Amino acid sequence: MSERLEASRLLYEDDEHQFVWFGWEEEEQASSFVQTNQCLIINRDQGVLFDPGGSYVFHQVLEQVSRYLHPRQITTLIATHQDPDVCSSAPYWMKISDAKLLISRLWLHFVSHFGLDEPEHVEPIPDQGLRLPLPSGDHLHLLPAHFLHSEGNFSVFDERSGILFSGDIGASIFPAGQRALFVEDFEEHTRYMLSFHQRYMHSNAVCRHWVQQVRALPVKMIVPQHGAMFAEEQVSAFLDWFEALQCGGDFLQSIYAGQPV
Numbered sequence: 001m002s003e004r005l006e007a008s009r010l011l012y013e014d015d016e017h018q019f020v021w022f023g024w025e026e027e028e029q030a031s032s033f034v035q036t037n038q039c040l041i042i043n044r045d046q047g048v049l050f051d052p053g054g055s056y057v058f059h060q061v062l063e064q065v066s067r068y069l070h071p072r073q074i075t076t077l078i079a080t081h082q083d084p085d086v087c088s089s090a091p092y093w094m095k096i097s098d099a100k101l102l103i104s105r106l107w108l109h110f111v112s113h114f115g116l117d118e119p120e121h122v123e124p125i126p127d128q129g130l131r132l133p134l135p136s137g138d139h140l141h142l143l144p145a146h147f148l149h150s151e152g153n154f155s156v157f158d159e160r161s162g163i164l165f166s167g168d169i170g171a172s173i174f175p176a177g178q179r180a181l182f183v184e185d186f187e188e189h190t191r192y193m194l195s196f197h198q199r200y201m202h203s204n205a206v207c208r209h210w211v212q213q214v215r216a217l218p219v220k221m222i223v224p225q226h227g228a229m230f231a232e233e234q235v236s237a238f239l240d241w242f243e244a245l246q247c248g249g250d251f252l253q254s255i256y257a258g259q260p261v
Helices: 055-065 090-095 110-114 186-192 194-200 204-215 233-244 248-256
Strands: 008-013 017-022 038-043 046-050 074-078 100-104 122-125 130-133 139-144 154-158 163-167 221-224
Touching: 017 055, 055 090, 074 090, 090 110, 139 204, 154 204, 186 194, 186 233, 194 248, 204 233, 221 233
Parallel strands: 046 074, 074 100, 100 122, 163 221
Antiparallel strands: 008 017, 017 038, 038 046, 130 139, 139 154, 154 163
């Protein structure tokens, strides 16, 4: 795992639909930035970009995206939540395309602080989520994931490929030089997820609610915004783990007693 991983991977492809993963990361000697994943749907020559990333990584992501389609073909940006590593590059993408930005209604006015000067191109996602139609007639399902790191948060399920972009749910933080593309040994992998999820996720009750709706879908792969992806049997392994996770408010007394989680 020590060698540098590829910067992009085609996860699904048929005659009219592609799902592309981009995995930009900071140079190993720099510890100020967290590795992020972006994903691109190409459906009949129109693009939808998930969590386009921070302003710092814009040029790296643009270079990779441009290998698959012209930026002007991107019609929609989806931000799972409001964090700068998720969408502070959105103003740049909106200047080089006619894309609209979809984000939770809670963050509709906050994203203006990233420098958006065309607020009419930002559209709110209702709390219950929505089904976004694609040119082929397929849909992207924007699934509620509220309080799983952010009060207004969504996961994105691509029904054509069976791939779920989960945002910060399932994120992993690897030591320098140890990042893997896919999870292979789940029990070993939990050490890269546990502390993040225990502190950044709301509570076990919310985790279980999210898992319940995901289990109702034909999910073949889970792609988080940080770290390695879950495929095949690792999908169910992660859902089992997340469903049982004690986190956030479950440790409220310990946190306020000065015992960090």
